[in-house]
Amino acid sequence: MNPAQYFIAINPVGLTGAAAVRYVRDVREHLTWIHRTVSGRILLNCIRRPSFPIEIRPHPTAECNAVGGAEQKAAGAAWTGVVTYTPFAFSAHGSCALLPAGQTFGRLWDEILFHELVHVFRNATGRWNTAPALSFGMRQYDDNEEFIAVLCSNIYVSDRSNRIKSGLRAGHADFSAMAPADAARFGLFMSSKAAFGLVKQFCTDNPIFTKALSDRLADVEYNPIADYYRYPKLCETLSVIGDLKDRARMIDALVAMRIPRAVAAQLIMGIP
Numbered sequence: 001m002n003p004a005q006y007f008i009a010i011n012p013v014g015l016t017g018a019a020a021v022r023y024v025r026d027v028r029e030h031l032t033w034i035h036r037t038v039s040g041r042i043l044l045n046c047i048r049r050p051s052f053p054i055e056i057r058p059h060p061t062a063e064c065n066a067v068g069g070a071e072q073k074a075a076g077a078a079w080t081g082v083v084t085y086t087p088f089a090f091s092a093h094g095s096c097a098l099l100p101a102g103q104t105f106g107r108l109w110d111e112i113l114f115h116e117l118v119h120v121f122r123n124a125t126g127r128w129n130t131a132p133a134l135s136f137g138m139r140q141y142d143d144n145e146e147f148i149a150v151l152c153s154n155i156y157v158s159d160r161s162n163r164i165k166s167g168l169r170a171g172h173a174d175f176s177a178m179a180p181a182d183a184a185r186f187g188l189f190m191s192s193k194a195a196f197g198l199v200k201q202f203c204t205d206n207p208i209f210t211k212a213l214s215d216r217l218a219d220v221e222y223n224p225i226a227d228y229y230r231y232p233k234l235c236e237t238l239s240v241i242g243d244l245k246d247r248a249r250m251i252d253a254l255v256a257m258r259i260p261r262a263v264a265a266q267l268i269m270g271i272p
């Protein structure tokens, strides 16, 4: 994989000699892992534009974090993509290793880089918008853009062509595992009244990217975008009711959509 084909430059700012060489080699390797997967190639192909080159450079501090977005290299200059990412922070002896046990979901090198590249993609397509409100049931995602990045990264984790992976990440607040109820089919939509509208807006914003994730990864363990495209009315109904405590009401709502009662009961009662 040649990053330059995607207008990605790896710039080891602040590093010299062997450390600089190693930085470029490591980041290139993590990009290669992303490129080997179906979802990774979809993202790289959708992000690829000569008018919006991307620079990947070390994160400015040793914290357990990385950042993705857009920047102007000088006042008045064109906006370009940027990721600040230091592989060492996410290594066995890096700052992320100080996190409590179990804080490992979505935290592998390529998973972090994929997440940040989703942020770059939203900027590249002019769709970056943290404003839409999350409901209480989605508070673990922090804001709309983090919800989108975590959602897509979880689809990347579910992608069967991605062979080495951690597991589904609960949200953006930390790196804990997603609860079984959220990981279940339609679980995202049932978790929150806001979920359907946010997924719908994302698919409206970025139809080529989301349709590709839906079409190419329709049968993976976790893909709410595929469920949205295939069963929009069902996703909307589950989201609007959005209260697992009232299962009888959810079943009635599905029956009203002409879903056989036995099927509706199995769907709702099957959620842990």
Ligand SMILES: [Zn+2]
Pocket (backbone or CB within 6 Å): 115, 116, 119, 146, 149
């Ligand atoms: Zn993020």
